[in-house]
Amino acid sequence: MSNTAEFLKKAIDVLPGGVLGRHCYTEESDHIPVSGSGAYLIDSVGRRYIDYSCGGGSLILGYSHPAIVSAVQRQAEDAMQLISIRNVPAIKLAGRIAELVSWVDQVRFTLSGSEAVMMALRLARAHTGRDKVLKFDGAYHGNCDYSLWNLEHEHYSSTDTGSPGSAGIPSVIKDFVLVAPYNDLDTTKRIIEENWRSLAAIIIEPVQRSYSANLDFLSGLRKLCDESGIVLVYDEVVTGFRHGLGGAAEVFGIEPDLGAFGKALGGGMPVGAVGGKRDIMNCANPRSNTVEAGYAYVTSSQAGNPLGMAAGIATLDELQRPGVLSGMHSRAENLKDGLREILRFRKVEAQVVGFGPLWDLAFCTTPIIDHRSAQKADGGKLMQFHLGLIQEGIMVRAGGRSYFSTAHNDRDLQKTLDAADRTLREL
Numbered sequence: 001m002s003n004t005a006e007f008l009k010k011a012i013d014v015l016p017g018g019v020l021g022r023h024c025y026t027e028e029s030d031h032i033p034v035s036g037s038g039a040y041l042i043d044s045v046g047r048r049y050i051d052y053s054c055g056g057g058s059l060i061l062g063y064s065h066p067a068i069v070s071a072v073q074r075q076a077e078d079a080m081q082l083i084s085i086r087n088v089p090a091i092k093l094a095g096r097i098a099e100l101v102s103w104v105d106q107v108r109f110t111l112s113g114s115e116a117v118m119m120a121l122r123l124a125r126a127h128t129g130r131d132k133v134l135k136f137d138g139a140y141h142g143n144c145d146y147s148l149w150n151l152e153h154e155h156y157s158s159t160d161t162g163s164p165g166s167a168g169i170p171s172v173i174k175d176f177v178l179v180a181p182y183n184d185l186d187t188t189k190r191i192i193e194e195n196w197r198s199l200a201a202i203i204i205e206p207v208q209r210s211y212s213a214n215l216d217f218l219s220g221l222r223k224l225c226d227e228s229g230i231v232l233v234y235d236e237v238v239t240g241f242r243h244g245l246g247g248a249a250e251v252f253g254i255e256p257d258l259g260a261f262g263k264a265l266g267g268g269m270p271v272g273a274v275g276g277k278r279d280i281m282n283c284a285n286p287r288s289n290t291v292e293a294g295y296a297y298v299t300s301s302q303a304g305n306p307l308g309m310a311a312g313i314a315t316l317d318e319l320q321r322p323g324v325l326s327g328m329h330s331r332a333e334n335l336k337d338g339l340r341e342i343l344r345f346r347k348v349e350a351q352v353v354g355f356g357p358l359w360d361l362a363f364c365t366t367p368i369i370d371h372r373s374a375q376k377a378d379g380g381k382l383m384q385f386h387l388g389l390i391q392e393g394i395m396v397r398a399g400g401r402s403y404f405s406t407a408h409n410d411r412d413l414q415k416t417l418d419a420a421d422r423t424l425r426e427l
Helices: 004-014 066-078 088-100 113-128 171-175 185-198 215-228 248-252 278-284 306-319 324-346 379-391 410-426
Strands: 033-037 040-043 048-051 106-110 132-136 177-180 199-204 231-235 258-261 272-276 351-353 358-362
Touching (some): 048 410, 088 306, 106 113, 113 278, 132 185, 177 185, 215 231, 306 324, 324 351, 324 358, 358 379
Parallel strands (some): 132 177
Antiparallel strands (some): 106 272
């Protein structure tokens, strides 16, 4: 096959929908990426984009960062895989995570954030002896059945938890998942009071989509969990090592009991982790537990792969260098400030959204604090804006949020702002 059209045709034949997951591009913006360097992505016909999709957020250092490439190459020369009992890079990376994240005593590695969420919920059930979990409307916690229950919730009560967000999920899951409105402590408290005896965990993204949890809301959840013996789980797949080296607890000052990490931890390699308090993590200890005594099967044959562990160590080394993470945060704020200036100048009814090194536009003027208020934005205009950026050489995940990497520099920002201005002018 010699051209993109043939590749796209072949993809339709051998991949469901012609894609690897659920995200699709329109015909005019479709492309096949073949390489990347720093903040730039190159597709199969040689088009070069400033990229803010960042591998779904995993490329926090940009494409093919020399430190990661070097670390993986060195490890590959020693061994690409070792028996999954343990290896030196895994022990080192677990130690680094425990040093950086205040509430992590122990770690069990996974291959993705989705897997880490699934394992965290299993640990919470094992620790408490309870079955139910509570999540928040609009939250995406990966691809396990419990996480995918009701992604578009509209009615909040202890009896109406809506419907699954995917075919193939057993209806019995409805009996084990509660859904509450994000940033609404009163309603959440009522649901907890009605169900606490069977509630094992509350799982929350401290930064959900583009909006963040209110400090009072997080603090209230922590108090409710303490009072009722519920495990508070942070989904740190986005916030971990991106919003702060210590994760969301560093930003908000409120610690969970367990958490799930992914994306940024591997710097592009498939790495995730579940971590937390020693007494809960000990449920995964095969030396001292039986299933009857609360042993939780939390493992994966490829988890802790030394290649991914080497990449994780190199990623954290780079993020700990003075000014690297803070510089990325500063440039992200500069981009968002520039976008606000363009919106004012063009008199566009939209707002810049994104907490920390995340960014996007919402075509509405009402404050966005949860899933319901986010639904008021004009999704059609957002898609037009995203497709316009792609045509201008700025790669975003059409319809999804945009990330920042440490590789994006001031020149990239100015090019992005110029492209956004031209796109918004056309809109």
